[in-house]
Amino acid sequence: MIIDIAQACDLVIFGAKGDLARRKLLPALYQLEKCNQIHPNTRIIGAGRANWTKEEYIETIKKTTKTFLREDIDEHIWDKLIFRVHFFNIDVFKEHYFTKLKKILNQTNNIIIYYCAVPPSAFHAIFEGLGKVNLNLFPSRIIIEKPLGVSLKTCKKINDQIAKYFLESQIFRIDHYLGKESILNLISLRFANSLFFNNWNRKMIDHIQITVSEEVGIENRWNYFDEMGQTRDMVQNHLLQILTIISMDQPKNISPTNIRNEKIKILRTLDTINIDNINEKTVRGQYTSGNIRGKKVPSYIEENGANPNSQTETFVCIRVDLKNDQWLGVPFYLRTGKRLAYKYSEIVVVFKEMPINLFNKPNNLSRNKLIIRLDPNENIKIDFFKKTPGFNEICQLTSDRIELSSSTKTTSNRIDAYERLLLESMKGSQSLFVCREETEEAWKWIDPIIDSWKKTKQNNLKLYPAGTWGPKNSDKIIMKDGRYWHEFDSK
Ligand code: BG6
Numbered sequence: 001m002i003i004d005i006a007q008a009c010d011l012v013i014f015g016a017k018g019d020l021a022r023r024k025l026l027p028a029l030y031q032l033e034k035c036n037q038i039h040p041n042t043r044i045i046g047a048g049r050a051n052w053t054k055e056e057y058i059e060t061i062k063k064t065t066k067t068f069l070r071e072d073i074d075e076h077i078w079d080k081l082i083f084r085v086h087f088f089n090i091d092v093f094k095e096h097y098f099t100k101l102k103k104i105l106n107q108t109n110n111i112i113i114y115y116c117a118v119p120p121s122a123f124h125a126i127f128e129g130l131g132k133v134n135l136n137l138f139p140s141r142i143i144i145e146k147p148l149g150v151s152l153k154t155c156k157k158i159n160d161q162i163a164k165y166f167l168e169s170q171i172f173r174i175d176h177y178l179g180k181e182s183i184l185n186l187i188s189l190r191f192a193n194s195l196f197f198n199n200w201n202r203k204m205i206d207h208i209q210i211t212v213s214e215e216v217g218i219e220n221r222w223n224y225f226d227e228m229g230q231t232r233d234m235v236q237n238h239l240l241q242i243l244t245i246i247s248m249d250q251p252k253n254i255s256p257t258n259i260r261n262e263k264i265k266i267l268r269t270l271d272t273i274n275i276d277n278i279n280e281k282t283v284r285g286q287y288t289s290g291n292i293r294g295k296k297v298p299s300y301i302e303e304n305g306a307n308p309n310s311q312t313e314t315f316v317c318i319r320v321d322l323k324n325d326q327w328l329g330v331p332f333y334l335r336t337g338k339r340l341a342y343k344y345s346e347i348v349v350v351f352k353e354m355p356i357n358l359f360n361k362p363n364n365l366s367r368n369k370l371i372i373r374l375d376p377n378e379n380i381k382i383d384f385f386k387k388t389p390g391f392n393e394i395c396q397l398t399s400d401r402i403e404l405s406s407s408t409k410t411t412s413n414r415i416d417a418y419e420r421l422l423l424e425s426m427k428g429s430q431s432l433f434v435c436r437e438e439t440e441e442a443w444k445w446i447d448p449i450i451d452s453w454k455k456t457k458q459n460n461l462k463l464y465p466a467g468t469w470g471p472k473n474s475d476k477i478i479m480k481d482g483r484y485w486h487e488f489d490s491k
Contacts, residue, residue: 006032006426008041010110012101014092014126015117016046016057020145022064025117028418030065033081034074037423041110044081047088047101057087092122098129105135112140113425120147124161131165142166143425145174146237147228151450152443159436172425173434177238179417179424182374184432186245186347187254189372189380196370197250199351202330206367209348209478209486210242212336215292216343217466218314222305229312229450231284234336236446240267241434242374243332246347247322256431260438267441271321278452281320283462283473284313287339290466297339297466311461314338317474318449319481333478333485339466341488345374348486359385359395366399369486377491380404 013021032038046057066073090097105112116126130136149155177183218225244263251258273281288299301308315337351368369383381403388396424432453460462471
């Protein structure tokens with residue numbers, strides 16, 4: 001049952017000492033505490049491999065929370081938060097620790113939520129450990145996060161392992177993009193406005209561009225990233241989530257099941273990319289050294305711990321075609337990369353030309369566009385044409401741009417993705433989480449792309465200097481179709 005307030009929970013964070021817990025989860029819990037969103041009886045149990053007392057744990061997390069919070073710590077809120085915090089020393093590979101954990105969890109009737117903030121190699125031990133002492137039973141909930149495998153096969157394995165102990169209704173798979181305000185707003189934008197709704201099809205739309213550009217490099221996660229590459233790390237999950245939300249049919253209602261079903265239908269209509277069309281539809285690149293905001297940065301293969309022969313892609317551009325009535329003939333161009341010139345995410349919907357042109361529209365004027373900036377400075381703009389002002393004839397056109405919504409950057413109610421997702425899990429609502437089928441359908445489409453790259457070996461990796469917009473070939477992918485990337489505008 002879904003209720004609209006957070007229930008009294010015991011939130012057990014496996015991997016309490018790790019990066020995710022310290023960077024994201026604790027700052028998010030602090031913010032939820034500040035907004036009075038956490039139930040008064042909720043407990044937070046950090047579980048990790050250390051002989052720490054509660055006090056030692058709190059001291060450590062205070063340091064990191066201070067670093068990762070977007071503001072100074074308010075001692076009053078911090079005290080409220082740490083009153084709930086406990087630390088539990090656990091080796092997830094040993095059963096007797098779970099028996100001890102059970103004793104702690106039996107102290108209350110709270111709903112138990114397990115957050116697996118650990119590498120996937122420890123997932124199975126946790127599922128099994130909880131299962132052995134019946135800590136897996138409904139209504140407990142479990143949160144897992146990517147990478148959910150590196151292929152369909154490995155993803156299925158994780159899904160099968162968890163399904164042995166937990167029902168699908170207990171499993172909350174995180175894709176943090178689904179917690180972002182701007183992504184959620186896409187659903188409202190599309191289905192609450194007849195202006196957009198009625199024009200959202202192949203009759204009106206020429207093509208759609210989705211760009212997720214990052215300035216960051218690999219930092220200290222070279223080994224993880226090198227196994228993944230940008231396609232598995234970003235496209236399999238975040239970009240495909242954006243694509244499904246932007247292209248799905250109107251769901252019967254906005255219930256989690258109906259939205260997920262529509263998204264799954266889209267994943268099933270993605271045209272397969274294989275050895276026959278891999279070169280025509282994809283470009284993969286890797287960054288060389290360069291400058292980002294005036295600072296020199298090393299190449300991918302010179303990062304800490306790197307293998308100089310790595311052929312992993314840090315950039316990818318894909319032309320995606322959908323085989324359904326609504327989108328036949330409307331390509332979706334996806335591109336994402338690390339160490340690009342600027343961090344931003346944007347969807348650009350490019351409309352078709354007028355069927356009959358009554359005006360002198362210079363060739364350099366582009367088409368009508370709906371530009372949805374997801375990050376930063378979230379906003380929506382429309383490019384349109386109007387008469388050139390002055391004594392000119394009516395048929396002289398210039399292009400103009402209107403901004404439909406101002407940036408939400410400065411609004412005080414901006415909610416971080418992890419805050420929203422933690423809160424939703426405390427409410428028991430799965431709408432913003434990914435279901436098993438979505439993860440597997442996404443891999444089904446990604447696997448042949450990665451296999452085809454392997455088969456075509458070295459010649460398909462294009463180098464690009466850090467601080468640019470990726471390899472020139474990504475322009476070719478769109479230009480050979482007579483189209484252009486929408487130019488980045490930092491406003
Ligand atoms: C993560 C990826 O899922 O998303 C990272 O593993 C990536 O490699 C990050 O940098 C991007 O998230 P955001 O919210 O900064 O766009």
